[in-house]
Amino acid sequence: MTSDDLLRLQNVSVRLGGRDILCDVSFGIRPGQFTGLIGPNGAGKTTLLKVILGLQPVTGGAVLLDGEPRPARDASIGYVPQKLGLEPDVPLRVRDVVSLGLDGHKFGIRLPSRARRELVSDMLTAVGAQRYADARVGELSGGEQQRVMIAHALISRPRLLLLDEPLANLDISSEQGIVSVLARLARAERVAVLLSAHDMNPLMPVMDRIVYVAAGRVAVGDTDEVVQPEVLSRLYGQHVDVIRVHGRILVVAAPEGVDEDHAVAEDAGVMR
Amino acid sequence: MHYVFEPGFFSSGPVHVALAVGTVIAITSAVVGVFTVTRGQSFAGHSLADIATTGGSGAFLIGVNQFWGYLAFGAGAAAFMEMIGIQRRRGRDVATGVVLGAALGLAALFLYLGTQYSSTTGASFSILFGSIFVITPSTVPALIASALLALATVVALARVLLLTSLSPDIAAARGVPVRAVGAAYLMALAVSVALSAVIIGAVLSTALLIGPAATALRLAKSPLKAVITAAGIGVVAIWLGIVLAYDSFYWPPAGRGWPVSFFVVTLIVGGYLVTYLRRDPRRAGQEQAGQEQSIDAEQACSPV
Numbered sequence: 001m002t003s004d005d006l007l008r009l010q011n012v013s014v015r016l017g018g019r020d021i022l023c024d025v026s027f028g029i030r031p032g033q034f035t036g037l038i039g040p041n042g043a044g045k046t047t048l049l050k051v052i053l054g055l056q057p058v059t060g061g062a063v064l065l066d067g068e069p070r071p072a073r074d075a076s077i078g079y080v081p082q083k084l085g086l087e088p089d090v091p092l093r094v095r096d097v098v099s100l101g102l103d104g105h106k107f108g109i110r111l112p113s114r115a116r117r118e119l120v121s122d123m124l125t126a127v128g129a130q131r132y133a134d135a136r137v138g139e140l141s142g143g144e145q146q147r148v149m150i151a152h153a154l155i156s157r158p159r160l161l162l163l164d165e166p167l168a169n170l171d172i173s174s175e176q177g178i179v180s181v182l183a184r185l186a187r188a189e190r191v192a193v194l195l196s197a198h199d200m201n202p203l204m205p206v207m208d209r210i211v212y213v214a215a216g217r218v219a220v221g222d223t224d225e226v227v228q229p230e231v232l233s234r235l236y237g238q239h240v241d242v243i244r245v246h247g248r249i250l251v252v253a254a255p256e257g258v259d260e261d262h263a264v265a266e267d268a269g270v271m272r
Numbered sequence: 273m274h275y276v277f278e279p280g281f282f283s284s285g286p287v288h289v290a291l292a293v294g295t296v297i298a299i300t301s302a303v304v305g306v307f308t309v310t311r312g313q314s315f316a317g318h319s320l321a322d323i324a325t326t327g328g329s330g331a332f333l334i335g336v337n338q339f340w341g342y343l344a345f346g347a348g349a350a351a352f353m354e355m356i357g358i359q360r361r362r363g364r365d366v367a368t369g370v371v372l373g374a375a376l377g378l379a380a381l382f383l384y385l386g387t388q389y390s391s392t393t394g395a396s397f398s399i400l401f402g403s404i405f406v407i408t409p410s411t412v413p414a415l416i417a418s419a420l421l422a423l424a425t426v427v428a429l430a431r432v433l434l435l436t437s438l439s440p441d442i443a444a445a446r447g448v449p450v451r452a453v454g455a456a457y458l459m460a461l462a463v464s465v466a467l468s469a470v471i472i473g474a475v476l477s478t479a480l481l482i483g484p485a486a487t488a489l490r491l492a493k494s495p496l497k498a499v500i501t502a503a504g505i506g507v508v509a510i511w512l513g514i515v516l517a518y519d520s521f522y523w524p525p526a527g528r529g530w531p532v533s534f535f536v537v538t539l540i541v542g543g544y545l546v547t548y549l550r551r552d553p554r555r556a557g558q559e560q561a562g563q564e565q566s567i568d569a570e571q572a573c574s575p576v
Contacts, residue, residue, distance in 0.1 A: 081439045091310065100431065107432060137438075
């Protein structure tokens with residue numbers, strides 16, 4: 001364990017309904033680091049993020065923030081959920097949503113102020129969402145909503161930003177837009193980013209480290225160390241191949257009883 | 273009709289009470305209603321209204337002011353809904369089929385028994401459809417206090433409710449006690465339903481709660497504007513309803529005023545329908561890419 005870890009998971013296990021969702025997961029995140037939380041659907045990525053947020057109690061292990069057990073309420077972690085359940089008629093404009101990032105957890109009313117308006121406006125510019133600042137958030141596309149929620153999460157100046165599958169269901173140009181906004185802000189603001197995705201390829205240019213999740217266990221390290229057939233086969237508990245083609249990485253598993261010529265791509269998807 | 277305001281309108285005691293109480297309740301209902309629609313809890317609001325009917329008719333049977341019946345049953349039902357999880361689909365099904373059926377069955381029994389013993393034929397009507405002109409003056413302070421309490425609760429929770437609507441997970445991660453906030457909100461909703469039941473009747477109280485809010489959400493974009501618009505619509509509907517009901521005393525069949533609830537609900541529905549005549553500025557913006565001179569269109573859609 002290195003002392004300069006911002007966040008540290010120590011032997012975290014989660015058991016739900018008699019099933020092991022996470023088994024003995026340990027890794028650390030340093031300030032300003034861009035970490036990809038990669039793995040197939042159902043591997044435990046969302047559960048892992050909820051453990052870090054304090055929304056999911058652990059069966060074993062600990063979550064440490066600056067070497068101390070995570071406090072119940074902590075402003076140093078920002079969170080962008082996978083999906084918003086907002087109807088188009090919900091009266092929240094983009095700027096309202098970003099403003100809620102500052103004080104949406106507080107009771108009582110607040111008076112509008114110029115300083116706040118400017119802060120919100122600057123944040124929207126930083127994520128490239130100023131164009132639709134006055135649109136209702138429920139009317140935006142998935143990619144636009146992601147930008148707004150990134151602004152919402154970053155405006156309270158967290159040191160760690162968690163994003164749950166922010167690239168799911170985005171078209172390729174929105175996907176690249178989100179990744180570059182995140183990489184730029186992570187560097188400029190020294191925010192550590194932990195981003196879950198079932199496809200690692202869009203993240204390859206920006207990812208400092210990878211936490212690969214499969215079957216509730218993780219392999220952690222640089223991309224080149226982790227994305228190796230031996231490492232991933234051990235993780236999946238079955239033989240997988242790692243194929244590099246046209247600069248992209250495919251993780252391919254051979255289901256039991258099928259010979260390897262008929263290997264199919266995992267839902268993890270690595271095929272696109 | 274000789275005048276808009278028929279003779280005696282401004283000197284009538286019951287009209288004064290109706291206007292004062294109606295205004296406070298309309299504002300409370302509309303403001304609570306904006307959050308009800310935003311949270312997708314209109315169904316909970318309607319369930320509370322059905323159960324309030326039972327409370328009102330029970331109170332009538334035992335000779336207590338109906339407001340206390342609405343309030344007691346509404347608050348009890350809110351607590352029960354919180355327990356069974358009204359937000360979950362299964363909870364809704366159980367609530368609709370079992371709880372609401374039982375509640376309205378009891379209401380039928382209470383009203384039957386009550387009218388048998390006291391021969392007050394108007395009781396069923398006033399419980400189901402309201403009686404703003406016959407508010408007992410002694411309950412006025414309680415009505416106003418309850419309204420202010422519900423209003424204050426929702427205003428105090430406003431930001432937290434909005435954050436929770438955006439994402440319950442974000443709210444929880446930021447230390448918001450999501451469940452307790454939901455329960456407090458449901459109580460404010462129960463109080464607000466009980467209050468609307470007093471003025472426009474238990475079965476119609478949802479109209480005063482949801483109608484102005486739904487209309488406001490079609491017109492206003494920001495939370496503050498939506499709340500102000502909804503309150504304005506609610507107050508105008510109540511005032512016009514009271515004026516028209518007073519005037520209707522002179523309409524056929526002469527000598528018998530038409531129910532206020534009819535006017536209020538008709539005005540609210542009419543207002544909602546009128547918003548459909550207005551061209552949706554957002555859609556117009558998308559179609560014409562900023563050619564429209566509407567402020568909304570200009571803001572919503574600079575070309576991609």
